[in-house]
Amino acid sequence: MKRLLGLIAFLVALPALAAIDGAQILQKVDRNLEPESYESYRQLTDIQPDGTKKVSVLYTMKKGRDKIVALFLAPASDKGRVTLRLGDNMWLYIPDVGRAIRITSLQSVTGSVFNNADILRIDYTAEYDVAAAEEQGDVYLLSLKAKTGEVAYDRLKMWVDKKAMLPVTIECYAASGLLIKTLHFSDIKDFGGGIKRPATLATDSPLQKGYRSVMQWSGLKKREFADEIFTLNYLPRVQELRK
Template identity: 25%
Template sequence: MLKKMLMCAGLFLSPLFCLSAAAQDADKIVRDSFNYMRGKSSVSTVVMTIRRPDWKREMSIRGWTRGEKESLFFITSPPRDKGNGTLKKGREMWTYNPKINRVIKLPPSMMSQAWMGSDFSNNDLAKSDSLIYDYVHTLEGTETHEGKTVWVIRSMPEPDAPVIWGMQRLKIREDYVLLMQAFYDEDLEPVKILTGSDIQMMSGRMFPRIMKMHKADAPEDEYTVLEYRELEFKDHLPDNLFTLSALRTSRR
C-alpha cells in the first residue's frame, strides 16, 4: 500500500500509471464483490414485496445460482403464480409458465423488462454478470459505513456493449458487501436505485438481508423489496439443475 502511495505521488511513475492502477483496482473490487455476493453456488428463499401507493403484493421465490452465469428460480407462492420459473445461462434467458406448460426464450430486449410487475428486471433478479464484462470501473472515492471503508465506483459501459444503462454507480463495503447500485440512462439521469440493508451473518458471511429497488421518479411508497429468509452458499450444484428440463419442473 505504501509503495502504491509513493508511486501515485509521482516519485516513481507517471500520473497515467496511477490512473490505470486505480481502474484495475476498481475492476477487482467489482468482480470480488459480485463473486462474494453470489458465491460459487447458492440456494436461497426470498420474499418479494411489491409496494404501490394503493396496493401490495407478495411472492415467495426459491432460487439457485452457480458461478457467474447460471441462475434458476421459481415462484412458490401465491398459488396463482406458483411454478412460474426463469432460467439464465450466460446471456440467454428462458421463462416457464405452468398454466400453458410452455418454455419461452426471452429476446435480448426483454432482459431489462420488469419481472412480474416488480421494480426488478429479469437481469436484476438473475444477478447478471453484465456489470463485470460490459463496463469500465473507476474508483471515485471512499465513505464510511458502520466503521468500515466503502468504495464509491463509477461504471461506464464499454463501447458497443449490449447494455441499456449509460452509467452505474456502486457503493461496495471493504468486506465486499454491496450497499448501493444506482442505474442511469444515456443522459446520465438516475433511473432506479438498489440498496442493501439489515446486514447480518448468513451462511458464514455478512450479507444484506434486505434488498430494495426504488425508481428515481417514483413516490416513496412505491418500491420493491427482496427479503432473504434463507440463504446457503455451496461449493457445487449439479449440472442438471440449470437446464430447460429442470425449468419445466416445478420445485418447492
C-alpha cells in the same frame, strides 16, 4: 538531505500506494454477496403509493458466473413459474402454457420495480467492466460500464463499503444517462458458512414515482448443482431440487 530525498521518494510513491484496483473490488463484491454456486429463498414485496403490498417468494439456484434459475413459490397465481438465465438469454416457464418463452431483461415477471435482470442477477464481473474507481471516505465509488449492449443497465455507479466490501447503493443508468433506478442494500446478516451480506435490498425509480420494491434473502447457502438443471427441459422439474 536524506530527509528531503525520503520525502521526495514518498511523494513519488504516494499515487501508487493510493491507487485502487476497481476490478479486484468488484470481484470481492461478487463473492461477498454470494458464493459462485448457491441456493437461497427470496421474498419480493412490491409496495404501491397507497401502501398496498404484493408479495412473491422465489427459490433461487445459481451456478458459476452466469447461470441462474428462480422458481416462484408464491403467490398462488405465479406458483410453479420458473425463470432461467444463461448469460444474456432469459426464459420464463409457465406451467399452464407448458413451455418456456424468451423474455427480456428489462421486463419484470412480477410487475415490480425490480426487473428480470435484478431478479436473475448474475455476477457483476460477468456483465460490467470497471471504468473508474475512487475512494470516498468510508466507501469506494465504482463506475461500471456494461460489456455489451445486451445488459439491462448501460452504466452503474456502485458505492462499496470499504470495510465489509459490500455494496451499499447502486445507481442504474440507461445509455442516455437517464437514472432508471437506485438499489439500496441494508440489514447485514450472517447466513452461516462464511456468508455475511445484506439481507435486504430496496429499490425505487424516478420512472415509477411512489412505487417501491423490497427483496429479502433467507436460507442463502453454498450448494453445487449439475449443469443440466440450467436448461429449458429441466424447468418443469426445478421444484424437485428443493430439500
